[in-house]
Amino acid sequence: METKIFNTDQIAEAAAAIQAGQLVAFPTETVYGLGADATNEAAVKQVYLAKGRPSDNPLIVHVTGEETVKAFAQPLSDKAEALIKAFWPGPLTLIFALQPGKLSSAVTGGLNTAAFRNPDNAATLALIKAAGVPLVGPSANTSGKPSPTLAKHVYHDLNGKIAGILDDGPTKVGVESTVLDMSTDIPTILRPGGVTEEQLAAVIGTVQSSHHKVGKTEVPKAPGMKYKHYAPNAQVTIVDHEADWTAALQWASEQSGTIGVMAVDRILQAHNLPDNVEAFSLGHDLTSASHRLFAGLRHFDLESPVTGILAQGFTAEGLGAAYMNRLNKSAGQQHFTN
The missing domain is CATH 3.90.870.10 (DHBP synthase)
Structure with a gap:
């Protein structure tokens, strides 16, 4: 077809x-x-x-x-x-x-x-x-x-x-x-x-x-409640706090492959990015980050493949609840620890 x-x-x-x-x-x-x-x-x-x-x-x-x-x-x-x-x-x-x-x-x-x-x-x-x-x-x-x-x-x-x-x-x-x-x-x-x-x-x-976890034999009432969602080819790791980005980028610099970084412009501009890091801007705030989240994950799948992705976390309040719901699922709940 x-x-x-x-x-x-x-x-x-x-x-x-x-x-x-x-x-x-x-x-x-x-x-x-x-x-x-x-x-x-x-x-x-x-x-x-x-x-x-x-x-x-x-x-x-x-x-x-x-x-x-x-x-x-x-x-x-x-x-x-x-x-x-x-x-x-x-x-x-x-x-x-x-x-x-x-x-x-x-x-x-x-x-x-x-x-x-x-x-x-x-x-x-x-x-x-x-x-x-x-x-x-x-x-x-x-x-x-x-x-x-x-x-x-x-x-x-x-x-x-x-x-x-x-x-x-x-x-x-x-x-x-x-x-x-x-x-x-x-x-x-x-x-x-x-x-x-x-x-x-x-x-x-x-x-x-709802914080109900859908069981293996249970039928979910809405999409996204039971099965893995939003995952790109590379493992996503969430960087929850702005203070953690220095350590996260140091970790990235020590990796053998290219690491994708998805963050707002303020964070991208505040750090000297390692040579093996490719940045994808999430814009300037939570609203633009929510708009660009899937585009960034797709970018690192289709246009510039990487071996790992560091993605900015936000507080899970208001629109942040939706953003973090999707990002946590794409990362399999994996967060950066310093």
């Missing part, structure tokens, strides 16, 4: 491929997603095959608004309506209890709940409308690898495995959406993301964060 790059003037052609049961990657404000007709079980199963994704890892259903959600989910609560009004379209995924038989177990992982999102990207909203169906949309990468923030990242992983990629340039947010479970008594964050716990609480009151 030849994977075609669709530009934003070719949305009708991309939608026709979706309607024919094929897979088309699409842009969102967070990362690129791998799209298939959420009501076509055969197409959904092809998503798992293309990604090499475990079949008990549920998929997020992308919609153009709450009317589509109401066709599948149990009646929405007042809190759910308030969240939709406040954050959709945007980087917030909401899990709802389903009406019986409305979505295939290939979408839900066999659960009686499903995750829904209204992405903040005009091209993708136009694609969903043109296709006339909601789209499943896990990250458009090989399962376990860093999420794609550019069409070329998708092409690298999935060329020949999917029909096409709708290219709308780089994504804006860079880390995936917050996943909030609305099927529990107290709304529960299952994955931190672009909408923070504080922002959610300001709209609906108390929310809680």
